[in-house]
Amino acid sequence: MVKKFKNFNNVEDFRRLAKRRLPFPVFHYIDGAADDEVTLQRNTEAFNNCDLVPNVLRGVENIDLSTTIFGKKMNLPFFLSPTALQRIFHYEGELAVGKAAEDFNIFFGISSLSTVSAKRISNLSAPKIFQLYFHKDKALTKNMIDECKERKFDALALTVDTITGGNRERDLRTGFTSPPKFTLSSFFSYAFSPYWTLNYLFREKFDLPFLSNYVGEGTKQAISIGDYFSTMLDQNMSWKDAENIRKYWNGPFCLKGIMSVEDAKMAVKIGASAIMISNHGGRQLDGARAPFDQLKEILDSVGGEIEVICDGGIRRGTHMLKALSLGANACSGGRLYLYSLAAGGYHAVKRCVGNLKNELERNMKLMGCKKIKDLNRKNIKFRNV
Numbered sequence: 001m002v003k004k005f006k007n008f009n010n011v012e013d014f015r016r017l018a019k020r021r022l023p024f025p026v027f028h029y030i031d032g033a034a035d036d037e038v039t040l041q042r043n044t045e046a047f048n049n050c051d052l053v054p055n056v057l058r059g060v061e062n063i064d065l066s067t068t069i070f071g072k073k074m075n076l077p078f079f080l081s082p083t084a085l086q087r088i089f090h091y092e093g094e095l096a097v098g099k100a101a102e103d104f105n106i107f108f109g110i111s112s113l114s115t116v117s118a119k120r121i122s123n124l125s126a127p128k129i130f131q132l133y134f135h136k137d138k139a140l141t142k143n144m145i146d147e148c149k150e151r152k153f154d155a156l157a158l159t160v161d162t163i164t165g166g167n168r169e170r171d172l173r174t175g176f177t178s179p180p181k182f183t184l185s186s187f188f189s190y191a192f193s194p195y196w197t198l199n200y201l202f203r204e205k206f207d208l209p210f211l212s213n214y215v216g217e218g219t220k221q222a223i224s225i226g227d228y229f230s231t232m233l234d235q236n237m238s239w240k241d242a243e244n245i246r247k248y249w250n251g252p253f254c255l256k257g258i259m260s261v262e263d264a265k266m267a268v269k270i271g272a273s274a275i276m277i278s279n280h281g282g283r284q285l286d287g288a289r290a291p292f293d294q295l296k297e298i299l300d301s302v303g304g305e306i307e308v309i310c311d312g313g314i315r316r317g318t319h320m321l322k323a324l325s326l327g328a329n330a331c332s333g334g335r336l337y338l339y340s341l342a343a344g345g346y347h348a349v350k351r352c353v354g355n356l357k358n359e360l361e362r363n364m365k366l367m368g369c370k371k372i373k374d375l376n377r378k379n380i381k382f383r384n385v
Helices: 011-021 024-031 038-049 093-104 118-122 138-150 169-174 187-191 194-202 225-232 239-249 261-269 291-302 317-326 335-367
Strands: 050-052 067-069 072-074 078-080 108-111 128-132 155-159 253-258 274-277 307-311 330-333 380-382
Touching: 011 024, 011 335, 024 169, 024 335, 038 050, 038 291, 038 317, 050 317, 078 093, 078 108, 078 335, 093 108, 093 118, 093 335, 118 138, 128 138, 138 239, 155 239, 187 194, 239 253, 253 261, 253 307, 261 274, 261 291, 274 291, 291 307, 291 317, 317 330, 317 335, 317 380, 330 335
Parallel strands: 078 330, 108 128, 128 155, 155 253, 253 274, 274 307, 307 330
Antiparallel strands: 050 380, 067 072
């Protein structure tokens, strides 16, 4: 299987294969975003306004890509963000992603809408970060935290940008729901994707183990993710709620979805360990700034007081080098590995992460840097600003 993906050299290669293999409602759920998808495109394009300035003659035969985040040393300065519904994309789901993270000793994220249980995930040795959605059902929210405590997850990330569902028009057009519905309009797409359809129908039954004992939506009752956010999550979530969750969790705690300096300062105030600068991959508020565009001013405000992670739009090792040169503690992303998961499960995710590792190592050498701490703002210049 590894040889099968030897000619897949970047995220876009896996995206093309995923598009061929998946029924169109499933592919467009991964690929799409809110409204006109302006922010989706901007997230990656933002890196093009920043140029790298390399140094030479630095003796760079041996490169150290390791960094520390959430108190854990990772072999690479990026990790795999939590994403929902992974066994809809490939039958191996979160276990494939976790095994790849294990191979490279990097964090991987588990969503509240995970399709694999905390017990099975806990068997993986890779460091784990759980993405918490703050539900109206407080018993459900507490149970998820307690489960992660029991299974000794390494960090908790409270998602703060899903106070209501984004207007994901591709999902409205395709009719994508969790679990998927086989409708007249999508029938032929499922029929002409036999590898996906047979695996979905005849392997382990689809479930959302963190949720299904509390709510039927998403498992017994088909619902769009936008509608799930709008109806099941607590729209009165406040800074006090976030602080209470941090205290109850009593471990490395991150706020995912911070985009403003004011909110970054509040994250410091309530005692968060880290923030993920993220706009949910452009899937929530279209027209929002790109995480990379917000990175500098947030770092200038709270850098050194809290760990800052740049999440979103990353497709290349050079994108990470730019964020790390600005001062980010680490980078993360969802689509950067989801396309490979959908294309071929564990072996494809491993190849994808390996590609990014190779890009980072090669480009660190070309930059004249031997370790992540060598990267700094002298390495970059912004244009058109």
